[in-house]
Amino acid sequence: MELLGNGLNVVLRPLPGVPQVSVWTVYRVGSRNEVPGMTGSTHWVEHMLFKGGGKLGKGDLDRLISRVGGKYNGFTDKDWTMYYETVPAEHLETALFVESERMRNAAFNPKEFDAERSVVISEREGSENQPEFLVEEELWGTAFHVHPYHWLPIGYKQDLARMTRDEVYAWYRKWYAPNNAFLVLVGGFDPDRAAALVHTYFDPLRPEATPPAPRFEEPPQMGERAAEIRRPGEVDHFEVGWKIPGWSHADTPRIVMLTGVLGGWRGFGLAGSGGWVPRANRLYRGLVEARLVSDVRAGFEMRLDPALLTVAATLVPGVRHQEVERRLDEIVGKLREAAPTEREMERARELVRAWDRYEADGVTSQAFMIGQLEVLGSRESFPEFLDRALAVTPEEVRGAAATYLVDRARTAVRARSEAPA
Amino acid sequence: MTLRPERLALEGGGRVLFLRNPASPFVSFHGSLPAGVAAERPGEEGVSEFLSRLLLSGTESRNARQISEALEGHGATLEFHVAEDLLVFRGRTTRRAAGRALGIAADCLAHPILPAKEVERVRAEVLTDLGRERDSTRERADRELMGLVFPGRHPYGRDPKGDEEAVKSIEPRPLLEFHARCYGREGLILALAGDVDGAFVGSTVARALDALVVGPPPDSAPPPGPARPATAFVDLPHKSQADIAIGRQAIPRRHPDFYALDLANLLFGMIGIYGRLGQSVREDKGLAYYSLSRLRALRSGGSVSIIAGVNPGGLEAAMAAISAEIDRVRSEPFTEDEIETGRLNRIGGLAVNLERNAEVAAALHGIEFHELGLDYLERYPGIVKGLSDEAIRTAAERYIRKEDASLVVVGPIGGRTFAL
Numbered sequence: 001m002e003l004l005g006n007g008l009n010v011v012l013r014p015l016p017g018v019p020q021v022s023v024w025t026v027y028r029v030g031s032r033n034e035v036p037g038m039t040g041s042t043h044w045v046e047h048m049l050f051k052g053g054g055k056l057g058k059g060d061l062d063r064l065i066s067r068v069g070g071k072y073n074g075f076t077d078k079d080w081t082m083y084y085e086t087v088p089a090e091h092l093e094t095a096l097f098v099e100s101e102r103m104r105n106a107a108f109n110p111k112e113f114d115a116e117r118s119v120v121i122s123e124r125e126g127s128e129n130q131p132e133f134l135v136e137e138e139l140w141g142t143a144f145h146v147h148p149y150h151w152l153p154i155g156y157k158q159d160l161a162r163m164t165r166d167e168v169y170a171w172y173r174k175w176y177a178p179n180n181a182f183l184v185l186v187g188g189f190d191p192d193r194a195a196a197l198v199h200t201y202f203d204p205l206r207p208e209a210t211p212p213a214p215r216f217e218e219p220p221q222m223g224e225r226a227a228e229i230r231r232p233g234e235v236d237h238f239e240v241g242w243k244i245p246g247w248s249h250a251d252t253p254r255i256v257m258l259t260g261v262l263g264g265w266r267g268f269g270l271a272g273s274g275g276w277v278p279r280a281n282r283l284y285r286g287l288v289e290a291r292l293v294s295d296v297r298a299g300f301e302m303r304l305d306p307a308l309l310t311v312a313a314t315l316v317p318g319v320r321h322q323e324v325e326r327r328l329d330e331i332v333g334k335l336r337e338a339a340p341t342e343r344e345m346e347r348a349r350e351l352v353r354a355w356d357r358y359e360a361d362g363v364t365s366q367a368f369m370i371g372q373l374e375v376l377g378s379r380e381s382f383p384e385f386l387d388r389a390l391a392v393t394p395e396e397v398r399g400a401a402a403t404y405l406v407d408r409a410r411t412a413v414r415a416r417s418e419a420p421a
Numbered sequence: 422m423t424l425r426p427e428r429l430a431l432e433g434g435g436r437v438l439f440l441r442n443p444a445s446p447f448v449s450f451h452g453s454l455p456a457g458v459a460a461e462r463p464g465e466e467g468v469s470e471f472l473s474r475l476l477l478s479g480t481e482s483r484n485a486r487q488i489s490e491a492l493e494g495h496g497a498t499l500e501f502h503v504a505e506d507l508l509v510f511r512g513r514t515t516r517r518a519a520g521r522a523l524g525i526a527a528d529c530l531a532h533p534i535l536p537a538k539e540v541e542r543v544r545a546e547v548l549t550d551l552g553r554e555r556d557s558t559r560e561r562a563d564r565e566l567m568g569l570v571f572p573g574r575h576p577y578g579r580d581p582k583g584d585e586e587a588v589k590s591i592e593p594r595p596l597l598e599f600h601a602r603c604y605g606r607e608g609l610i611l612a613l614a615g616d617v618d619g620a621f622v623g624s625t626v627a628r629a630l631d632a633l634v635v636g637p638p639p640d641s642a643p644p645p646g647p648a649r650p651a652t653a654f655v656d657l658p659h660k661s662q663a664d665i666a667i668g669r670q671a672i673p674r675r676h677p678d679f680y681a682l683d684l685a686n687l688l689f690g691m692i693g694i695y696g697r698l699g700q701s702v703r704e705d706k707g708l709a710y711y712s713l714s715r716l717r718a719l720r721s722g723g724s725v726s727i728i729a730g731v732n733p734g735g736l737e738a739a740m741a742a743i744s745a746e747i748d749r750v751r752s753e754p755f756t757e758d759e760i761e762t763g764r765l766n767r768i769g770g771l772a773v774n775l776e777r778n779a780e781v782a783a784a785l786h787g788i789e790f791h792e793l794g795l796d797y798l799e800r801y802p803g804i805v806k807g808l809s810d811e812a813i814r815t816a817a818e819r820y821i822r823k824e825d826a827s828l829v830v831v832g833p834i835g836g837r838t839f840a841l
Binding site for chain 2: 015017018019020050051059062063065066067068069070071086087088089091114115116117118119120121122123124125126128129130131231232233234235264274275276277278279280284285288289291294295314315316317343346347350351353354355357358360361362363364365417
């Protein structure tokens with residue numbers, strides 16, 4: 001890790017002989033930093049950063065990266081925003097040029113901004129078409145009353161309709177500065193040359209005053225919360241979330257293993273599980289094999305602040321929510337009362353070990369993981385974190401279930417489909 | 422990393438391709454049997470998909486729980502999917518567990534027992550998925566479009582899942598008959614990437630595949646018959662936005678126009694933020710978050726299609742913008758600069774798009790299935806460089822057309838109808 005004079009942190013992971021390089025700029029801003037009325041502003045900034053500014057005209061970014069065969073994208077999350085290019089290794093400089101230009105010089109052309117409003121709203125409307133999105137939004141909105149995790153990064157449509165160009169531009173200028181970002185390079189490059197290029201492109205960028213940290217703290221949940229969505233449709237959904245601590249908490253390794261025992265482990269990051277469904281776990285056996293749901297997924301996000309461990313399921317036609325919830329309560333109750341078997345633990349450990357390898361496949365995935373861990377302040381300690389997870393005992397998993405998978409910290413969303421009017 | 426895979430023909434039938442990637446020390450595999458929708462006979466609609474979902478449900482020597490425990494106990498993943506031409510199986514494993522994981526895959530393919538309880542579980546799962554698809558504007562638009570583009574219940578136009586009535590009545594017997602006819606190892610293709618080498622494949626992998634049963638592959642899908650342009654409009658009033666799907670038949674993968682059309686499609690609706698289509702519909706007019714084109718080139722036929730997710734108030738404008746872009750393929754053919762950008766993108770993208778083991782394994786599988794030759798990845802830049810500008814423009818004019826295209830709109834559209 002190298003720190004530039006303007007506050008930009010740089011992480012270099014050279015992989016000699018690898019023919020690609022992935023360049024990621026990670027900003028410590030996400031929907032966690034937003035306030036009511038401006039929800040979705042961070043995500044809108046992301047859209048505007050593909051539209052030129054400084055030495056980049058409209059369409060230049062696309063053209064520069066496309067002409068070298070690269071891929072690029074941006075992601076806005078609750079805790080962070082990331083932009084990346086993965087290009088053939090010899091085109092590292094092109095990616096650095098692009099990232100340096102948009103860090104401070106995005107144009108935010110008013111006409112472009114207005115045209116993008118309907119694109120951002122269209123992105124939200126496309127999500128609204130998916131019942132799973134509506135359930136997700138309702139879950140976080142019900143579970144969090146005060147903390148900005150209350151809303152999703154896409155923001156509310158009413159805010160997106162009203163927000164002005166100047167407001168979003170001010171948001172960009174406030175958060176997009178070298179001292180609130182870091183750069184991750186993974187792939188086939190010479191570290192000395194890469195460092196020199198980073199200095200060339202990023203040293204001239206001036207820092208901003210560091211914005212204050214968010215001061216929102218979610219009060220303790222005092223009892224079970226529930227919400228219902230009734231909507232025309234064909235299939236019913238169910239999602240439940242239990243409050244869990246932020247990533248840096250000492251119990252997080254136990255929550256990893258708890259998730260693995262409960263629903264199988266599918267990794268942290270970009271590697272994705274594709275269509276693979278873990279089946280040797282309690283949720284699959286208790287819910288899917290019993291023909292109550294057609295699919296079930298357990299997981300938790302790597303979050304700076306206390307967040308949720310979630311279980312989401314799609315109900316088989318004709319099955320009622322009460323049946324699914326009753327069975328889920330039994331599954332969770334058993335885990336609170338008795339430690340999992342050593343065989344269950346060993347399977348969960350093997351999946352965690354294996355996914356650690358799978359998530360290191362390719363420069364893009366590696367850089368993403370580095371970015372995610374750096375935001376959480378645990379990049380360098382991640383190997384020890386994994387060791388701690390693998391050393392978790394069955395009794396500690398039971399303890400984690402008894403501590404966190406409790407009704408008073410639970411929020412449930414039931415989505416019921418109704419025949420169209 | 423070399424781009425030239427090695428091939429091993431297995432005794433008893435089947436071919437294995439593999440490529441070592443020292444940067445990623447585990448194994449991704451991507452295999453297939455020609456037991457996709459195309460192998461279904463009349464009256465078997467939905468059988469290939471149904472059977473594929475039962476393959477992890479138990480074999481003569483292992484029950485479903487033993488299968489999942491054996492795989493996950495070694496950190497391995499295994500999944501089965503049905504596509505138009507193929508049953509695909511793929512997964513990830515450590516080298517140490519690869520023999521076991523592939524042995525289980527072979528056992529699942531060769532000796533499924535279809536327990537009654539699991540048959541009912543899969544039936545419920547498929548019915549749920551059919552309901553979910555009916556309620557998804559994008560999936561439904563795509564499914565309706567393929568039915569219009571490949572009419573007459575052609576395998577490329579059918580929902581692999583079958584329809585609700587068929588799923589409700591599927592019994593084990595036709596599943597077993599389909600299995601006996603279509604799961605012979607002579608049609609096996611298995612591609613491996615990552616921590617693999619010749620000795621490992623010749624011993625561990627070949628031994629793991631011993632369980633496969635001997636048998637010839639079924640026939641390929643017949644070429645699709647001609648399709649007349651048609652329309653379908655489905656009102657889903659509770660949705661926020663509508664999906665437009667436009668498409669027509671194109672060419673199979675081995676057609677001489679493939680590379681020219683692939684590049685034309687890239688420029689028309691894929692490169693960067695969705696090529697010319699995205700530039701107009703999204704970037705200039707702000708009408709959609711996604712507006713893109715796709716080329717599907719299968720063994721016996723193919724299609725070119727356009728999809729866009731649009732607010733119902735912007736449907737006419739989006740339709741006009743898409744129509745204008747299709748017209749512009751003729752009135753303002755791709756410029757030299759556009760075409761050169763496309764060529765460079767495809768050539769540079771070869772390295773970028775093969776960064777992960779799973780991507781390499783999928784590419785190797787495609788090379789073998791379409792009989793492109795072991796030197797294909799090395800030849801590819803030359804193929805792209807050798808395409809003339811005129812060939813690319815001609816392919817665009819020939820296949821990206823609206824005159825014989827079908828049109829589907831699904832979403833909150835009331836009783837409205839549309840035309841290109």
